[in-house]
Amino acid sequence: MHVTAPDRHSSLKSLPVTTRLPALRPLQVPADHRCGGASDPARCGRERRVPALRWWAFWGYVVLSVTPCLIVAGCPVVQGADDFTPQQVNLPVAPPADAIVLFDGKGTNRFLSMAGTEIDWPVTDGALESTRGQGRTNHLVSEVHFRDAEIHAEFILPAAGSGNSGLYIHGNYEFQIFNSAGKSTPGMGDIGALYGFAKPLVNACRQPGEWQVVDIRYRAPRRDDRGKITAEGVLTAWLNGRLVQDQTTFGEPRSKYHPFRYGTTPFLKQIWQRQKRTMVGPLFLQDHDSPVRFRNVWIRPLDGLATTYRPRADE
16 A cells, blocks of 8 residues: 655645554664674673654554664664563573572572483583483473473583584474574574574574573463364574564474474373473473583563472382
């Protein structure tokens, strides 16, 4: 539809009552125009909020609405459609008061092996190091289960190798971790992808040897009494100050390699059956033959369903 802008003497009421101009999302400024040319706005210091403008035509009038947008040290950062803009400037990021810490390198470790036993990943300088077991399935699984939550993790890629790892949310949906530094067009296998569902919006990868940070807002799919998905899940993710997934939707898991299908255990089978009924499940740290290290892993539940689950004596 073409709308001709009225001159200064015409009335805004000349627009049809049914006209609805599309909302304008805050602009994402190209990386080479941020922070004096820096490609990583998360390194630019303090944050402040400024208005982002949206035009609408409503009941014959043009209406201007204002919503907050994020600026990092004068460098605009596009805001997610669900207004989820985590602080990723100063690492490590302190967990909020209502967060549940899964691993802090200071004595808190709420991860188990895939068998539900003590983990065998070493802790080096306060960080868990992904370690291969007998196969490519030596993942860690959290004893804290949740439905909807914000998820925070910091990680560092090794100097050599692929840096392949990931966060398996509810064991089904992998936020990909990979050494994609310098790649111009990231794909489904690159860092920031929701593997099998959506490529990252941008390549936000830092160089190996630098700490990186991811924050995810996750809404689990909803299932009926028969286990059938009735509402798809939704995920928004920020990586190193860049929006890499913006309200991405997902349904049934697509990868044949996720922990409930590949190299699974009786303990995980129990979790999966329970998860299909309740939509409450764990976070996995993935082992994929690369010594990626993790620190400061926590979740912030968005409902009252978070609970602790450990193996029963009869499992």
